[in-house]
Structure formats: structure tokens, C-alpha cells
Amino acid sequence: MDNINSIFADDVELIENADVFEEDYTPDRILCRDDVLKQYTSVFKPIYKGRPPQNAFLYGDTGVGKTAATKYLRENLERDIEQKNQQLPVGERTTLNVVWINCENFTTADHKTSSYQVAVGIVNRLRDKGNRITGTGYAPQDVYDIMYEELDKLEGTVLVILDEVDKISNDDTLLYELPRSRDIGYVENVRVGVIGISNDYTFRKNLSPKVKDSLCETEIKFPAYDAEELSEILRVRARLALYDDAYSQETISLCSALAYQEASGSARRAIRLLRRSAEIAEEDGSEQVEENHIRQADKDLEYGNIVESIVDQDDEKLYILKALAHLDNAGLTPARTRTIHTAYARVVRTYNQQRGKDPLTQRGMFNHLSKLVMFGFVNTIEHNKGASGGQWNEHEFSDDVDPQKVKDAFEDRNLEWLHIDVRGIEE
Numbered sequence: 001m002d003n004i005n006s007i008f009a010d011d012v013e014l015i016e017n018a019d020v021f022e023e024d025y026t027p028d029r030i031l032c033r034d035d036v037l038k039q040y041t042s043v044f045k046p047i048y049k050g051r052p053p054q055n056a057f058l059y060g061d062t063g064v065g066k067t068a069a070t071k072y073l074r075e076n077l078e079r080d081i082e083q084k085n086q087q088l089p090v091g092e093r094t095t096l097n098v099v100w101i102n103c104e105n106f107t108t109a110d111h112k113t114s115s116y117q118v119a120v121g122i123v124n125r126l127r128d129k130g131n132r133i134t135g136t137g138y139a140p141q142d143v144y145d146i147m148y149e150e151l152d153k154l155e156g157t158v159l160v161i162l163d164e165v166d167k168i169s170n171d172d173t174l175l176y177e178l179p180r181s182r183d184i185g186y187v188e189n190v191r192v193g194v195i196g197i198s199n200d201y202t203f204r205k206n207l208s209p210k211v212k213d214s215l216c217e218t219e220i221k222f223p224a225y226d227a228e229e230l231s232e233i234l235r236v237r238a239r240l241a242l243y244d245d246a247y248s249q250e251t252i253s254l255c256s257a258l259a260y261q262e263a264s265g266s267a268r269r270a271i272r273l274l275r276r277s278a279e280i281a282e283e284d285g286s287e288q289v290e291e292n293h294i295r296q297a298d299k300d301l302e303y304g305n306i307v308e309s310i311v312d313q314d315d316e317k318l319y320i321l322k323a324l325a326h327l328d329n330a331g332l333t334p335a336r337t338r339t340i341h342t343a344y345a346r347v348v349r350t351y352n353q354q355r356g357k358d359p360l361t362q363r364g365m366f367n368h369l370s371k372l373v374m375f376g377f378v379n380t381i382e383h384n385k386g387a388s389g390g391q392w393n394e395h396e397f398s399d400d401v402d403p404q405k406v407k408d409a410f411e412d413r414n415l416e417w418l419h420i421d422v423r424g425i426e427e
């Protein structure tokens, strides 16, 4: 091994098992979550006992273990049921089918989906490849009928897990009907239990009373982790992922402290930070993760986060950000709303030549611009020259955003970065 000289190799390797850093890795133990796990376990107990399942709604900030805990309990439940079944006569065995849907996978460019699309997803999860249905071409009621028909072909309990359920917007038909499908008479052979998982508090608040009644039979809140808990989670993860002398206690403490401060107690952020730090240390040829690697990793993640949150914006806001990017590059920011509107209109026309989509009016654009200010992408500078000089506002990128990040976001959205001419735009 030593003599192979590859440009892909690093002089030192600190990461022993990179899989442990992956998003789909399920930890053997869910740490620091005893209270939550206890509540959550009792949601699954009836299924284990062969009784009618319960529905539950899980909520909490991003990265606090909702998906991890659910996967963990699901695996345990399936394993324990199988063990129990081996000791029972065939007729007394418990059948459990789990349908895991990540609603994010059924979203369109605006990161939203509908009950209908998710129902299509459930049908396709239950059908084999040759028989899948498409997301268009069926009336909603037909799709629901097909879905209940497919579900009813199964036996025993069907547990439908809807992760990132807040991606379902507008119509919540599925969310109140699915948990009650047996009462309503949509299915006869199976008992359906639904688990909804969300990190969006407004979604929870805005659920209709009907959904609250059915889906939110049990509500489980996942609180954020404190720095101490993050350290504990990270310590175990580091032990599995990194070579022993590749890091120190300080590595763990600093990563946890930063994730606590900057990402409101997200274990995902802490784990990503450790991973990125180790990668940077390897590239640096360092034998151990040092503070400067962690600081650099933190910057990298922040950069990525901002790009990601730009990617999540709707088209109008992306166009406004692009307009600002060109104005910024041309040294024309801070710019007045009128100037931004002219640049924005050019962006819209450039991107929608074929589709004939018109730019919003200045007032319409201003609403979106105000949201961008609210989200912290854009700063407003107020000018007030008293009675004689009048009042006006100018806008520019906040410290978090720059033209390159907007460009990166366009790339992530698979949108070409078309040239926009902003010369002579200011009157």
C-alpha cells in the first residue's frame, strides 16, 4: 500500500469509518432521549401486542433525532415481533407492514407537495415496478381509492410513517382520512396507524381540528439538545468514525459548543461539523483535528447552509436575489427599490422568454423583497432627509449573502446563470 502514489490519497487518514457520518446511518443507541423514547415506545406497544395501532405526531427542531428515533424503534419493533411470532402458532402471529414515506421526496421545485402526490407515493411503494402509477392523469379520488385498495390487500397492521409531513401543504385530506381509514370504511382487512413527523411549528399550529383529532392522538415533542448532550452523542459517533488519536476531548467540546450556538442544538450539525473538520485535517496532512480545522469547517457549513436556504426560496425571490447580485457586482448597491425592480424585470424576462411570464409590479416585487429582508438575506438602509428631502429606502445583501452564493444556489436548482446587463440602470 505504501508505494502507491495516488492523487486521491492523503498522507494521513483520520476517518476510519465514513459510513458512520452518513445521513442514513442508524445509531445502535439513541442517546439522551430517555423520556421521549419512553413516550414513543408506548405508541408502538399496541402494535407489538397485536392491538389496534395509535397515531402520533412528532415535532421538534431540525436535527434533534426525530427520524433517528423513529428508525430505531421501527427496527426494534420489527425484530421483536418476528421473535415473538416464532414462538406462536401461525394463526396467532402479528403481521406488521411499515410504509415509510419521506414527503420531501415528492415535492416539486417549490419544496411543497400535496396529499395527492403522497398518496401516489404510497401506492407506488406498495406496487411492484411494472404497476406503478404516475403523478398525473388520475383524479384525486381515484388515487385515494387505489391507495386504500392497495392497503387493504395487506394484512394485520399497516404503519404509515410520514416523515417531513409539513411538506404537504394546502389540502390535508390524507392526514385526517388515513388515520381514520378503518372507521370511515375505506379499509376492512387492515388496521392503519399513522406517524407524522415535522420540524415546522407553524405547520403544527395550523393543522385543522380534524387532523388534530385523528393524527395527533399522541403528540411527542423532541426538545433541542444542550451542548452537554451534543457532546455525548458526538463522543459515541467519533469513537466509531475516527481513529482514536485523530481527535481529542476538545474536538468534541468545540464541535458541540458551535452546533449548540449556531444550529440551536442540532445533532446533525454537530456530526457534520466533526466530519468536515476531519476531512479538512486530512487535506491539511494533520495527524489530529485541530481548532483551526473546526473553525474552517464551521465556515464551510455556514456557507452551504446559506446557499441551501437561498435554494429554498420561490422563483420571484430568486429573481430578486439575482438582480441584486448583478447590481452588487456592478457596484450599484445599495440600490433603490425602483432600480432593483428594473433589474429584476430584466431577470424575469431573460428567464421566461418562451413562457411569456410577466414580472411583478414594483409593489408586488416589494412584498417579496420585504420577506428577503425579514429572512436576513437583504438589508434595508433608510434615508430620511426631513420634510424637504423626502424619505426612501435602499437595499443591499446582508453580510450572510454575496453574489457567489446566489450563483451557487442557481446551480443547485439547475438554473443556468444567464447574463443580465445592468449598465445604465440607475437614472
Ligand SMILES: Nc1ncnc2c1ncn2[C@@H]1O[C@H](COP(=O)(O)OP(=O)(O)OP(=O)(O)O)[C@@H](O)[C@H]1O
Binding pocket: 022, 023, 025, 026, 027, 029, 030, 031, 032, 033, 060, 061, 062, 063, 064, 065, 066, 067, 068, 069, 198, 199, 233, 267, 268, 271
Ligand atoms: N439521540 C441521538 N443519539 C444518537 N444520534 C442522534 C441522536 N439524535 C440525533 N442523532 C443523529 O443526528 C442526526 C440528525 O438526527 P435526525 O435525522 O433524527 O434529525 P431530525 O429530528 O429527523 O431532523 P429533521 O427535522 O431535519 O429531519 C442523525 O445522524 C442522527 O443519527
Ligand SMILES: [Mg+2]
Binding pocket: 066, 067, 068, 163
Ligand atoms: Mg428527519
